[in-house]
Amino acid sequence: MATPRRALPGPFSGLSVKLIATIVVVILAVEVVIYLPSAASYRLNWLDDRLRVGIVAARVLDAVPDAMDLPRVLTDRLLTSAGAQAIVYRREGQSQLIDFEDAQPLTDVVTVDLRQRDIATMVLGTLDTLFMGGDRTLRIVGTEDAQPERIVEVIMPETPMRADLLIYSRNLFVLSIILAVITSVVLYFIVSRILIAPIRRLTFNMMGYREAPENASLIVAPSRRRDEIGIMERELAAMESNIFSMLRQRRHLADLGLAVAKINHDLRNTLTSAQLLSDQVATLDDPKVQRLAPRLVNSIDKAIGFAQSVLDYGRQSATPPRPxxxxxxxxxxxxxxxxxxxxxxxxxxxxxxxxxxxxxxxxxxxxxxxxxxxxxxxxxxxxxxxxxxxxxxxxxxxxxxxxxxxxxxxxxxxxxxxxxxxxxxxxxxxxxxxxxxxxxxxxxxxxxxxxxxxxxxxxxxxxxxxxxxxxxxxxx
Ligand SMILES: Nc1ncnc2c1ncn2[C@@H]1O[C@H](COP(=O)(O)OP(=O)(O)OP(=O)(O)O)[C@@H](O)[C@H]1O
Ligand SMILES: [Mg+2]
CATH class of the missing domain: 3.30.565.10 (Histidine kinase-like ATPase, C-terminal domain)
Incomplete structure (x- = not known):
């Protein structure tokens, strides 16, 4: 195969690179869309877990008439297991509080009301935790499913939740990257095999054929594919065969034309000699000759004219005008x-x-x-x-x-x-x-x-x- 004059696209402008880049971008875009709801759901679960401990504590409080009667060891254990600083339990207009003996005053409180569980509130809350969160105090408000009129509040620092949320986000990000890489590699190999490799083959073929269109061995051999690429291969093969036969025909015509021009040239010279002879014959006195000679002269003149104009036609198309x-x-x-x-x-x-x-x-x-x-x-x-x-x-x-x-x-x-x-x-x-x-x-x-x-x-x-x-x- 002749070496193509124009090179194939460089390593960063080829189809395959464009393909991989597109796949990675699409997967990452999808991940971003998926990330927020899933992070919100992770945060909701986390908060629910803490609230549940609060609810257990509330049941204990429910069992005793006065929270003050509970042994300090028990309340402290309840609080520690929830990771909470304090738990508040409200029912029928009165509220009860358990907190550590040496409780710190609360600063910068954010309230998360788990009775509002719609996706928008959750996503906004997640964004708030990620970007505004830190050393704040979290006030988780919720109810027991069976008794919605009894409200439980768990008071705790926000830091552990934010740390867990960050770890979750990092894991999800790493997972997305791994997924994007694996998907693009797999897709790349599949698409390469069925799309890019045949396109490269056709591209190479076109470039090679353009260099030597009179070489029939360079005409592409179409595969049996039935898709668009198969059609493209067959069309290209047909087009190349047409060009090949047209070129061959043109060369033959050019050869023929050259031969005709040579024959014609000699013919004209021969006719010119005959014309001289016929002119002389016309001068003879013989009445028979006098009758026939003009026709002879005329025919030879016509033949010369014809030969001359054919020659002119061949010659003229070759020379560009000189102004x-x-x-x-x-x-x-x-x-x-x-x-x-x-x-x-x-x-x-x-x-x-x-x-x-x-x-x-x-x-x-x-x-x-x-x-x-x-x-x-x-x-x-x-x-x-x-x-x-x-x-x-x-x-x-x-x-x-x-x-x-x-x-x-x-x-x-x-x-x-x-x-x-x-x-x-x-x-x-x-x-x-x-x-x-x-x-x-x-x-x-x-x-x-x-x-x-x-x-x-x-x-x-x-x-x-x-x-x-x-x-x-x-x-x-
Ligand atoms: N002025 C004209 N009046 C009438 N018919 C014309 C005129 N000019 C051309 N033609 C017609 O057009 C035809 C083509 O003209 P063209 O000059 O191409 O060929 P030709 O005169 O027959 O041959 P050549 O010029 O090659 O000796 C002529 O045969 C003639 O019938
Ligand atoms: Mg004419």
Whole structure:
């Protein structure tokens, strides 16, 4: 395989890296969304646990008429097991409190009411603990499920809860990272196999094939996949085969064209010798020869003309225009002479191009355009000379901004339908005996090589062609 000229994308711009990055970002984003509710639920459980100890303490208090009667050891143990500084129990308008003997005064109290358990309150509470929490005092308020009118409060420092919440968050974060890495590695291998590897194969193939499109062994071999990639492979293979056969056909045509040009060249030379001979034969006095000679001369002239125009057609497409200042009136006049129009006994010739008109163009090619157009007009008029009142060919000139329009018109019979259908198509456009059908094709090609446009303009009578050319020729 040929080495591709353009390299594949670098390590950080390839599809695989984009894929991994996307997977990791998506997983982390999902984790963030999941994190807050799960942290809130963790905090709720933590608080519920502490409240439950408070409820146990409340039941004990319920059993004795006065909290003061409880042994100090028991109350202290109750408080320690809940991690609490104090427990308050309210029922039917009276409240009871147990706390340590040497209880510290409470500072900076935050109340968490576990009777409000909706997700928004919980999430806000979690955020508050994480970002505002620290050395505050927590007041957990709740009720016993069976007796909602009895309220229990557990008073404790916030620090242990915040520490547990931070550990929980850290674990969750580490877990998310591990999960993201594992998922992206697994996904990467799967996607690599089914997507990226085939795309890389196609990319390599395209780059290699572009370097050597005439090498059929580089045409991609499609797999049997039935998905979009399979379709892409088959389409690419079809496209490459088409390009391959088109290129081969074009090369064959070019070879053939070259051979035809060589044969044609020799043919023209041979015909030219025959023309010399026939000219001499025509001078003989023999009446039979005198009768046949003009036809012979005519046929040979036609054959030479044909050979010459085919040669011209082959040659002209090869040379780009070489710009020079061209005085249009003189150029048109010369073309009319060459086309056998200027000085024609039966046709009036009008050159209405002003003397001052001048553009930048290739003088030879411009001449060839107008010789063809004017010759066509002359030939069309000559064929109908007897029927026409005042046979006339005219060339007019108009200038707009950066372009000029040269109009060649005649008052002849107009384009025959057969010519109209294939106008400007080489070898096809002729509707005249002995015509090659190259004149207009050549003319259009030359006009377009100048960045201009040649068009046939419909007329009620006669024929009109407009040659639009830029005033200065920009060559690439
Ligand atoms: N001014 C015109 N009036 C009437 N018919 C025209 C005129 N110009 C061209 N045509 C028609 O268009 C056809 C194509 O012209 P084109 O110059 O391409 O080929 P051709 O004159 O037949 O052959 P070639 O110019 O190669 O010797 C002509 O055969 C003719 O029938
Ligand atoms: Mg012609």
């Amino acid at each position: 020079a200042p061209v005085r249009l009136q003189a150029m048109i006049q010369e073309s009319a002479l060459e086309a056998g129009l200027a000085g024609h006994p039966g046709i009036r010739w009008v050159n209405a191009v002003p003397d001052s008109a001048e553009i930048e163009a290739d003088p030879d090619q411009l001449g060839r355009i107008f010789v063809n157009l004017l010759k066509n007009a002359r030939e069309a008029l000559e064929a109908k000379l007897a029927e026409l009142e005042d046979p006339m060919v005219e060339t007019r000139f108009a200038r707009e901004a950066d372009r000029v329009t040269l109009t060649v018109s005649d008052n002849g019979p107009g384009l025959p339908p057969r010519a109209r259908d294939n106008l400007f198509v080489a070898f096809e456009g002729s509707a005249r005996a002995g015509g090659t059908g190259l004149g207009l094709a050549i003319a259009r090609e030359l006009v377009e090589a100048h960045g201009g446009h040649l068009s046939h303009v419909d007329q009620p009578q006669g024929t009109r062609f407009d040659v639009v050319l830029p005033t200065s020729l920009r060559t690439a």
